[in-house]
Amino acid sequence: MRGATVVMINFHHVVKDINILKDFLWSLEIQSYAKEAKSIFVQVFCSHAEQAWIESINKSIKEAFPTAVFVGSTTAGEIAEGRLLIGTTVLSISFFETALVKPIAISCLKGNELTSGKQLGxxxxxxxxxxxxxxxxxxxxxxxxxxxxxxxxxNGNDYPIFGGGAGVYSLDNSIINSSMIFCGNNFYEHGVIAVVFLGNDLHISLNSCLGWQPLSKEMTITETDGRLVKKIDGVRAFEIYKRYLKIKNDNSFFLNVLEFPFLLERNGKIIARVPHFVDQDGNIEFIADLNVGEKFRIGYGDPEIIVQNAEFMEKAMNDFEPDVIFLFNCVCHRFLMQNDVELEIQRFNDISPTVGFYTYSEFSGDNNKIQSLNSTMIVVGMREGEKRINSRLSDEPKIDNADKSVIVDPYAIRHNRIISRLVHFISVVTSELEQANDELTKLAEIDKVTQIYNRLKIEDIFEYEFKKCGRYNVDFSIIMMDVDRFKQINDFNGHYVGDDVLFQIVNIIRENVRETDYVGRWGGDEFLIILPHTNIKEASTVAERIRSSVSLWEFPTLNNQTCSFGVASYTLGDNQDKLLVRADEALYEAKNNGRNSVVLKF
Known part of the structure; x- marks a missing residue:
């Protein structure tokens, strides 16, 4: 036995030759661990989906470990010893002393995902x-x-669920339409595999990071069909990438957009969505779901933030003290970081053996909420038993015993820092432009004196709400009001006093209407109040409440002031002009009746 302390052991092997693999599997060290293990878990990460090759590896595994669980995936790059490998086959073998491992494999055709999900759960x-x-x-x-x-x-449990979506490594930049997972000698191009780890002594730490920053203005998904996004802000989805990035609709589309996913917020967390391909009509299929009405920005990865996030997770893993670390890293990270990709992943192998693969989707969550992610790195630490050693990384400054005569090239590996600064620059410029646009919009829609909607904007709102009430046959009312003898206020007290009176009356109006109501300046001293889902009796009550509040208010230099009100509601056969005319006639009648009154017009 390995001693009183419960422990799991992990080995990896880059498979180049079956005979060499067999020598590795039948070595004394590997066989000694196999004899003591309660369960053996084997993962295979392979760039090329050649079934005969995978079957020969599985056969060798079964000969050496008859009870081993054998699963794997095609990849967009393999990770071993915390390093990126390309075009290889990486074998990961975990020996558990007390934990059990149970595989579940399900074929799932497109359109049957909900049913397959129920079966899997x-x-x-x-x-x-x-x-x-x-x-x-x-x-x-x-x-x-x-x-x-x-x-x-x-089921109410909170155990971690993690993993990755199978990818494919393309040598010729062609469109990639399929990937593969396998369990034993069962291969799935449409399916899912779950590996359940059982045991009270097995501990799992799950961490993730994104590292992508928003660059573009905010846009809205306006039409979808499943994972196919058809329109964005009312135009064909592909036009967004064509306009902002000059990306072409060709066989290289996927590789060209990998670094520019959509960033959106769900449940308070920023997630990414990566396009897969674009069809002839300009519709874009994404690797994961997007919904109508969701707002997003085009994003780009910030290498500096990605490395910083990796440092945070390195500390978390070091504190956890895992026996093995599995990485499920999005291919977007690989494309973005290029030769510096190991700045992100190598650090974990300094803690424990680190293996994994580059994915087309990353999975993270618990049994209450699992998310399909993009552009994310998932870091999973596993440990059997309690912590056994002190942290191997120290927060204390490291003493540099390096030869001081060695010259460090200050120009080496600078492109990541340059990209980070460009990303920051674009982000700041975008923020400034959006702020300027918000201010321009406010100037175009808001009355300068009263800070409520101006005539142009309140007319637009009136048209929209009028059409909505006709379409859904719901109550809809308006109130026309103006300030009694307002000309005298300006003539005897000046326009500054007049403006202040209007501003204070607007505040009184706001105090007496709902957040769903609208108030706009219709003319010099005339206001239009729009009351959706409100009948004429309810609107009359609102008008009377405002009238009373204004008449009781003490205005500086004026003592008191009054207003007159005309109320009208939508009736079958009305058009916008008829409703406005009725409200205006009611207001005219209120003023002719001595002012400071509310008149209804049916």
Whole structure:
């Protein structure tokens, strides 16, 4: 036995030759751990989906470890010893001393994701009562993984769920339409695999980071069909990438947009959505879900923030003291960081053996809420038993014993810093432009004296609300009001006093209407109040409340002031002009009747 302390052991091997693999598997060290292990978990990360090759590896595994659980995925790059590998096959073997490992594999056709999710969730829940965590592998290019997760029933447990979507490494920049996952000798181009880890001694730490920053103005998804986004702000989705980034609709579209995902907020968290391909009509299919009405910005990764996030997670992993670290890193990180990608991932191998792969989607959450992510790195630490050693990283400054005669090139590896500064510059400029646009919009819509809607804007609101009440056959009322003898106020007290009177009356109006009502300046001393979902009796009550409040208010230099009101409500057959005319006639009648009154016009 390995001693009184419970511990798991992980090895990895880059498979280049089956005979060399067999020598590795049958070595004395590996076989000694296999004999003591309660369960053996083998993962394979492979750039190329050659079934015969995977089957030969599985056969070698079964010969060496007959009870081992064998799963894997095609990738957009492999990770071993915290380093990026390309075009290889990486084997990860974990020996558990007390934990059990149970695989669940389900074929899932497009359109059946909810049903498959229910089936998967049920199988996970029935696998045992001491679930420590669940690994998910899926094919995000062929199924809607978000819908799959929506179908999974909740059981109130909070064990971590993590994993990645299978990718494919393209040598010729061609459009990538399929990827593959496998469990034993069962291969799935449309499916999901869950690996359930069971055991009270098994501890799992789940961390994630994004690192992408918003660059563009805010835009809105206005039409979708599943994962297909058809329109953005009323125009074809592809026009956004064509306009802002000069990206072409060709076979290289996916590779050209990888670094420019949509960034949006869900449940208080910023997430990314990466496009997959664009069709001839300019519709864009995304790897994960987007919904009509969601607002987003085009984003770009900030290498400096990505590295900083990796440093934070490195400290968390070091404090956790894992026996092994699994990385599920989006291919976007690889494309963005280029030769500096290992600045993000290498640090974890200094803590524990680190393996994983570059994905087309990342999965993170618990059994109550699982998210399908993009442009994210998921870092998973596993440990059997309690912590056994002190932290291997220190917060104390490190003593540099390096040879001081070595010359450090100040110009080396500078492009990430330059990109970070450009991202910051564009972000600030975008923010300033949006602030300027907000101010211009305010100037165009808001009356300078009263700080309520001006005539042009309140007319637009009136037209919109009038059409809505006709379409849905709901109550709708308006109030026309003006200030009694306002000309005398200006003539005897000056325009500054007159402006102050208008401003104070507007404040009184605001105090007596709902947040869903609208107030606008219709003319010099005349106001229009729009009351959606309000009948004429209710509108009359509002007008009377305002009238009374104004008449009781003590205005400086004026003592008191009054207003007159005309109230009208929508009736079948009305058009906008008829309703406005009735309200105006009611106001005229109120003024002729001695002012300081409310008149209704049916």
């Amino acid at each position: 049920k199988a996970i829940n029935e696998s045992g009562s001491d679930i420590a965590g669940v690994l998910i592998l899926a094919t995000p290019l062929s199924i809607d993984v978000a819908n799959l997760f929506n179908g999974m029933p909740q």
